[in-house]
Amino acid sequence: MTPLPEPFRIRPAMRGDVPILLDLIRGLAEFENLTHQVTATPERLAAALFGDRPAAEAILAEAEGHVVGFALFYTNFSTFLARPGLYLEDLFVKPEFRGRGYGKALLRHLAGIATSRGCGRFEWSVLDWNEAAIRFYRSQGAEVLPDWRICRVTGESLQNLGRNAT
Amino acid sequence: MTPLPEPFRIRPAMRGDVPILLDLIRGLAEFENLTHQVTATPERLAAALFGDRPAAEAILAEAEGHVVGFALFYTNFSTFLARPGLYLEDLFVKPEFRGRGYGKALLRHLAGIATSRGCGRFEWSVLDWNEAAIRFYRSQGAEVLPDWRICRVTGESLQNLGRNAT
Numbered sequence: 070m071t072p073l074p075e076p077f078r079i080r081p082a083m084r085g086d087v088p089i090l091l092d093l094i095r096g097l098a099e100f101e102n103l104t105h106q107v108t109a110t111p112e113r114l115a116a117a118l119f120g121d122r123p124a125a126e127a128i129l130a131e132a133e134g135h136v137v138g139f140a141l142f143y144t145n146f147s148t149f150l151a152r153p154g155l156y157l158e159d160l161f162v163k164p165e166f167r168g169r170g171y172g173k174a175l176l177r178h179l180a181g182i183a184t185s186r187g188c189g190r191f192e193w194s195v196l197d198w199n200e201a202a203i204r205f206y207r208s209q210g211a212e213v214l215p216d217w218r219i220c221r222v223t224g225e226s227l228q229n230l231g232r233n234a235t
Numbered sequence: 236m237t238p239l240p241e242p243f244r245i246r247p248a249m250r251g252d253v254p255i256l257l258d259l260i261r262g263l264a265e266f267e268n269l270t271h272q273v274t275a276t277p278e279r280l281a282a283a284l285f286g287d288r289p290a291a292e293a294i295l296a297e298a299e300g301h302v303v304g305f306a307l308f309y310t311n312f313s314t315f316l317a318r319p320g321l322y323l324e325d326l327f328v329k330p331e332f333r334g335r336g337y338g339k340a341l342l343r344h345l346a347g348i349a350t351s352r353g354c355g356r357f358e359w360s361v362l363d364w365n366e367a368a369i370r371f372y373r374s375q376g377a378e379v380l381p382d383w384r385i386c387r388v389t390g391e392s393l394q395n396l397g398r399n400a401t
Contacts, residue, residue, distance in 0.1 A: 117317055143312050145291075146283060146324060148275065158312060174400075180388065184397040188393075195386050210396050213384050217360045219385075227354075229376060230375055231350040
């Protein structure tokens with residue numbers, strides 16, 4: 070891989086970056102053919118990232134005079150370790166800036182945040198048919214857990230499940 | 236299913252419950268044949284659950300004069316929704332108290348917390364060979380996502396990945 074073009078930097082997203090972040094989120098959704106699932110608004114995103122009790126954090130990668138990608142993450146928790154973990158919810162590099170090492174740089178940056186915060190693990194999810202991504206993640210030291218599946222309840226099912234709870 | 240034996244209640248865990256919680260966590264690890272992975276200490280668990288910036292929350296189920304089970308959870312975040320989600324990290328009912336609806340009551344209680352907090356989704360993980368659990372979760376309205384896999388970096392691999400990060 071060729072060296073990262075200069076100047077390149079990764080920085081925390083700030084409140085003024087909300088429009089840029091929304092563009093990136095929509096770009097990611099488009100890439101995943103999931104645009105119909107995006108209901109994020111500037112107000113909600115700003116509250117979640119920059120409100121009194123932030124639910125997540127975001128970082129931006131800047132290069133060649135542009136924002137070229139972003140990552141959004143939060144801390145989670147391992148019961149067995151009784152330590153926090155870092156969970157990467159989304160990582161996206163704009164299609165026109167791919168293949169230059171920006172995704173790898175974002176991933177390494179997040180691993181650096183995880184270790185500096187004493188996190189016992191760094192996790193994310195990948196689609197099982199995305200063989201190129203899986204190969205890349207393995208080359209970076211990640212294990213792809215074969216036997217865990219994600220269970221999800223949303224919308225009306227969630228309302229129903231929570232109704233008349235003890 | 237027979238009605239829950241009275242008196243039954245679910246309550247938030249408190250600092251004084253740390254020894255009970257550790258017992259339950261070890262019980263869960265034993266059930267999963269993962270006892271060797273448990274390195275939690277009372278101090279770390281207390282700090283994570285009851286410190287200045289709690290990383291997770293726990294609830295206890297009490298019945299028949301005993302603590303019969305627990306659940307540990309935290310909020311995460313959906314980028315597309317720009318809303319928090321509830322993530323259930325662990326749910327455990329002591330073997331001698333199973334089959335009486337306590338697990339279901341814990342799950343419903345958590346769904347109630349999720350809706351009351353405006354969470355857009357409620358998620359957890361299940362082992363793909365645990366057919367009884369999968370059947371049960373589906374009966375409660377959960378979708379088991381077939382194609383997502385969890386990637387994880389820990390220990391020395393995490394240190395290496397984070398070294399010399401941008």
